[in-house]
Amino acid sequence: MQNYTPDNTARRYTAYVSTVGTTQIHLRNPYIIAWWSAAFPGFGHLLLSKYLRGFVLFIWEVIVNLQANINLAIIYSFQGNFETATSVVDTRWLLLYTPVYFFAIWDSYRTTNDMNRVYTASELEGHRFNTFNIGPVEINYLDKRNPLMAVVASIITPGLGQLYIHRIFTAFFVIIWVLLFFYFSHFPEALTYLLQGEIQQANSVINAEWILFLPSVYGFSMYDAYVNTVENNKLFDREQRQYLKDHYQNTSFKILKGKKVD
């Protein structure tokens, strides 16, 4: 059940409150979005709420990166061991990696610029949109949440910040993948050793190739949770302003010019 059914009288909408999340078009910095695509193909598109493209690019990255040994090559390159970096790369896969990687960066950059223009146009149009959704499996509505809590939740486990702000698609996707990354990188195991002060043991259990996925996943889920909490709060404010102007500004209302009483 919704409190407004889009009847296609608007040329463009800025937001949509659905069962699985609040989707918004808002202004974004194209360089920041492009950077997240570079950190992990797919993340730029997930930030733009273009989930299907994001999922495809993300899964592609995991498969092709591991097959081509890109992460191992990155590790050896940063260690200055360029010969090993060159020899570890699987040339059967490497050439497949490059074009899609750069496409993801370019496409998310281009889309951000497009969507910024769409936002400006739809904001000027100012058409109303659905703000409340109740159904058999979920309830979603506009309200105010704490951006800091969203970041903290995503630090505890990537994806929880997205659950906190009802960004269901990103939340499920990130939580499932981070589980795989945790398991195959032996990260929780190494962390247990580290907390016991056994650094050598911690280093020996770690799978280098898999652990290199984790920084991007942590960074992304913190950023995505933070930005979307802030934007959802701004959307709530804007919608409430419009509601108050529409309902509580009767022209016959006269201000009483009396004295303040205690």
Place this chain on the structure above:
Amino acid sequence: MQVFSTFEHHISLEIAIGTLKRIGIPNENIFAVPLDSQIEKPRLFDTLHRADGTSLIDIGLAIGTGFSVIGASIGLMLYWGPIIWGLIGAFIGFLIGFAIRLYVEYVVKKRKRALKGEHSEVILIIDCKEEQAEMVESILWKNYAIGVAKVK
């Protein structure tokens, strides 16, 4: 009699209005003015191709993620290992990015930021009978009004 009050944008403001209607205040006796805030206004100008200016942490997390990958890679050769060096990298990168953002916001853009704490975003005025005033006032306070004043 009129009761003046200010609020932040929040659902409790709508709960206040709903409760006022329940005690018999009609729609036309409630007057709301959403205020434009100081930081909201200039945003539309410099933002067509940029972010919205509120994400203080965007560059920090971007550089932090990059440094964390580098830290973890190099850390694989070092005694402290990839996790600690990855975290050190993330932390240093975040601080650098955060410093850049603060510099841009405060020194380059010289943007005024809102003072900390609550600030009023809506003025709400209720026209009511004198005997209702006490109740109206307590409804407003209970729903987190920032300030309330009665005028006769």
